[in-house]
Amino acid sequence: MDDAREWAASAILMRPWRAQFFQQFVAELQAVDHGPLSVLELGSGPGFLAQRILTAVPDVTYTMLDFSPAMHKLARERLGPLIRHVRPIVADFKCPGWAEGLGEFDAVVTMQAVHELRHKKHALALHQAVRRLLGPQGRYLVCDHYVGRDGMTNDALYMTVDEQRDCLAAAGYDRVLKLLDMRGLVLHRAMHLPEPMTSE
Numbered sequence: 273m274d275d276a277r278e279w280a281a282s283a284i285l286m287r288p289w290r291a292q293f294f295q296q297f298v299a300e301l302q303a304v305d306h307g308p309l310s311v312l313e314l315g316s317g318p319g320f321l322a323q324r325i326l327t328a329v330p331d332v333t334y335t336m337l338d339f340s341p342a343m344h345k346l347a348r349e350r351l352g353p354l355i356r357h358v359r360p361i362v363a364d365f366k367c368p369g370w371a372e373g374l375g376e377f378d379a380v381v382t383m384q385a386v387h388e389l390r391h392k393k394h395a396l397a398l399h400q401a402v403r404r405l406l407g408p409q410g411r412y413l414v415c416d417h418y419v420g421r422d423g424m425t426n427d428a429l430y431m432t433v434d435e436q437r438d439c440l441a442a443a444g445y446d447r448v449l450k451l452l453d454m455r456g457l458v459l460h461r462a463m464h465l466p467e468p469m470t471s472e
Contacts, residue, residue, distance in 0.1 A: 289455055290383075293415055294324040296452045296459055297381055300413055304378060307331035312377045312405065314365055315385025319347030325381075326354045333357060335374065339364035365398060366390070376407045384457070386416040392431045392439075399443035403464050412445065415452075415459040423456040433458050 301309060308331040316322055316336035326334055334357050338344060344360050351358065363370050366389055380402045386395055402412050416436065417424050424430040431439065433453060437460060440448045445462035452459040 290320075290457070292454065293383065293452060293457060293459055294321055297321060297383070297413055297415075298324055298328045300411065300451070300461060301325060301329045301332070301379055301381075304409075304411075306378075308333060309379065310375075310377045310407075311335065312337060312374065312380045314380065314382040314402075315388060316347060317343050317385075319350040321381065321383050322347060322358065323350055323354065326351065326357055333359070335359045335361060335377070337361040337363050337365065337370075337374075339366075365401075366394070371401045371405055374405060377405050377410060378407055379411050379413060380405060381413045383415045384417065386414060387429050391428055392435070395431070395436075395439050396443055399440055399445070399462070403444050406464065409465070410463065412440075412462040413451075413459065414440070414462065415457055417456055418458050436460060 301311065309329065310333050311325065312335045313322060314337055316338045319336070322334055322336055326332060336344070336347060336358055339362065341362055344362065347360070348355050361374070386398065389395060389398060406412065417430050418433050418436065419425065419427045419430045420432050433450065436458060437448050437450065440460060440462040445464045447463040447465065449461045450458060451461050
């Protein structure tokens with residue numbers, strides 16, 4: 273718990289511009305023209321993104337997936353009454369089978385978590401697993417650090433912005449759009465649209 277609290281306390285102080293990314297996540301989910309909205313967050317941590325989304329987006333059910341019980345406890349403290357909209361899942365998306373039984377979602381969101389795979393070569397399998405969780409018109413909002421100017425230097429762990437886009441395309445998303453790129457973080461929206469029905 274001490275380590276989790278220390279990380280949570282420093283996260284916003286280290287990167288205050290994360291607030292602009294949170295707002296972009298919210299705007300994307302507000303643009304979905306139906307409800308109720310089912311959202312899965314990967315690597316949900318102490319609930320920073322969940323708090324913003326649950327406060328701003330009405331009629332949402334939210335699944336928070338994180339491997340750390342300590343982070344889930346911090347999230348419960350942060351969310352307070354909002355926790356009634358949350359299904360907490362203790363699971364590790366680095367492990368095979370992590371997505372089994374989760375159900376279908378209108379959106380999957382993740383903030384600064386993909387690099388927790390510990391090597392960028394594993395990102396393709398993660399993105400493919402997420403695609404199988406998305407319903408029709410579902411969107412995958414994925415934000416992470418990148419290698420390059422203003423970004424990280426470890427090119428085994430982190431991808432360039434272009435590599436992130438290309439990895440999502442390789443995972444089967446036919447619409448990938450960069451939404452926000454700022455000071456070492458980039459947010460992409462990826463969607464896989466079903467083939468239109470054809471008459472015989």
